[in-house]
Amino acid sequence: MAAFDESTYGERVADVYDKLFAHRANTVDAVEYLALAAGKGRVLELGIGTGRIALPLAERGIRVSGIDSSPRMVEQLRLKPGGDAIPVTIGNFADVKVPGKFSLIYVAFNTFFGGLLSQEQQVRCFERVARRLTDTGIFVIEAFFPDVARFDRGQRTSVVSLDTDRTVLDAVMHDSINQCVAASHIVIGADGIRQFPIRLRYAWPSEMDLMARLAGMRLRARYGGWKGEPFTASSPLHVSIYEKVPVVKPEPKGQRRAVRKRRQQARVRR
Numbered sequence: 659m660a661a662f663d664e665s666t667y668g669e670r671v672a673d674v675y676d677k678l679f680a681h682r683a684n685t686v687d688a689v690e691y692l693a694l695a696a697g698k699g700r701v702l703e704l705g706i707g708t709g710r711i712a713l714p715l716a717e718r719g720i721r722v723s724g725i726d727s728s729p730r731m732v733e734q735l736r737l738k739p740g741g742d743a744i745p746v747t748i749g750n751f752a753d754v755k756v757p758g759k760f761s762l763i764y765v766a767f768n769t770f771f772g773g774l775l776s777q778e779q780q781v782r783c784f785e786r787v788a789r790r791l792t793d794t795g796i797f798v799i800e801a802f803f804p805d806v807a808r809f810d811r812g813q814r815t816s817v818v819s820l821d822t823d824r825t826v827l828d829a830v831m832h833d834s835i836n837q838c839v840a841a842s843h844i845v846i847g848a849d850g851i852r853q854f855p856i857r858l859r860y861a862w863p864s865e866m867d868l869m870a871r872l873a874g875m876r877l878r879a880r881y882g883g884w885k886g887e888p889f890t891a892s893s894p895l896h897v898s899i900y901e902k903v904p905v906v907k908p909e910p911k912g913q914r915r916a917v918r919k920r921r922q923q924a925r926v927r928r
Contacts, residue, residue, distance in 0.1 A: 666857075695764075705726055708735050713739075716743065760791060767800060812832045843856060875902050883897060
């Protein structure tokens with residue numbers, strides 16, 4: 659089996675990504691929410707890809723930067739109007755090696771799971787994001803809500819689309835111990851068979867909340883979609899918003915002594 663890393667998927671699928679997956683993602687509602695959340699501050703997208711979300715945000719005058727592990731995905735971004743104007747860092751976004759602070763950092767469409775293939779990387783990503791947020795900034799994650807009941811004996815094959823000249827299949831294997839999924843998106847057409855391998859390491863919402871706490875952040879809100887739908891046990895995805903925990907400065911020693919003295923005097927009078 660050929661080696662797989664966080665860039666493999668993007669390098670394979672870049673030239674057909676928009677055509678294959680545009681219908682699966684709710685771009686309009688995502689852009690509307692993120693544009694309001696961004697305000698006038700700087701914005702960073704983790705896994706910017708072909709610019710599905712970043713370009714509409716930039717068209718609204720929002721200062722967007724990005725990180726992506728796949729040079730070929732970024733090449734597709736550069737071919738689109740306005741794509742050359744968006745600063746992009748090539749690399750694993752677990753490290754978030756981008757200078758400055760941001761009022762909004764976001765990662766959409768399950769990219770948090772697909773771009774970070776271990777729990778250690780996911781924890782490190784939260785830590786690095788916390789360092790890059792302004793004090794009032796937020797970290798927004800769109801991710802699927804794991805449904806392990808979909809798998810039969812650790813696997814699943816499904817038909818995505820079927821027409822007269824093309825068939826698209828998804829073949830998936832599930833490792834429940836490590837919370838990992840190995841999948842292949844298979845396109846069968848007149849020009850032959852193309853295979854797009856996918857690897858991801860999913861995390862439960864409660865696990866992601868703990869990662870946030872370890873990084874000095876906390877959950878502000880969680881929705882079942884970009885329009886603020888309630889998140890329930892039947893929600894296929896969640897949009898989770900994290901914020902930094904405010905740092906409480908300790909009182910000066912002299913002030914602490916004065917407070918203790920007043921408390922002691924109050925107890926004596928009682």
